[in-house]
Amino acid sequence: MKIKMLFLLVLITLALGACAGYQFHGIPYEPPQAAPPITGLDQNGAPFSLDALQGNVALVFFGYSSCPDICPTTLAEMRQLRSQIKDKADRVKVVYVTVDPERDTPERLKEYLAAFDPTFTGVFNNSIDLEPIKQAYGVVAEKVYYDAKDTAAGYSVDHTARTYLIGPRGRLVTSYPYQSPIENIQKDVEYLLSEVK
């Protein structure tokens, strides 16, 4: 009787182990889908395409350089993540797509990103080309004009602050809300890197 029970337990454990795939953090895409295209100009004024990053892991964030807290926080976290991944950091590409083409320019993106990590790629699009990219990723970015008596800031951009994880085969795997633990993102990145050597 006891032996039968043990045998059953072993079987159950094995079965569970076989089903349990890797669970990505954030809000995973079920199933992962082909990452919608992102094109534009990089911070050096050269054409950029997300396709060119295949074989690497890409972390994509949408922001603007006049953003004083959310965007620098995420960029600082991305920098920390790359430094923790050490020898594989070359294969972790951080892509920063500006949603404020009115104030940002490739030159400004260059200046801005250099303060965080010069390996980050900035992507600039005019507002017309930006729209389908935003829509494909479910990014909301709306300009809000302030009352001039309240502030000297002019306007700010209300924006979603998710970071999108794209695997080496160009699949959109998951997205993380603002300030997700870096350790979780790192685990996911390392898992994807180990999948494709």
Place this chain on the structure above:
Amino acid sequence: MKAWIIVALALLLAAAGCAPLPAATSPAAGITIEGAFARPSPTEGGTGGMFMTIANGAGVADRLTGGSSPAAQTVEIHETIDDNGVMKMRPVPGGFEIPAGGKLELKPGGKHVMLIGLTAPLAEGQEIEITLNFEKAGPITIKAPVKMMAMQ
């Protein structure tokens, strides 16, 4: 049965002994500012965020109303609100209250001091001076480093 009650009472008493002491009744009066820092912001004329914890040791509530700094044309009090995943930053012209004996936390993704029209880029490792205005305590000038993260 009786023994059980005695043990329970003893445990309760012991637990009461472990409870944290009530806050000191007469803390040093006035405002103290801790852990202030500014985020790097590489563009001249751009904006920068500043964060810190402000403690009010006085017996009455105070209010952070604004400030000034040689590092920027304008210093404002702002708040970023997470509205269902959409980050919305708004000026708060009236500033924020610091309750008597309480704290006001300014941190990334929430309440912050906003530097507008930077007179020079804010680079990591630099230090900036800022004067913060309080309704009761008056102006307080501090120096704050420019750095990426609060915990560095």
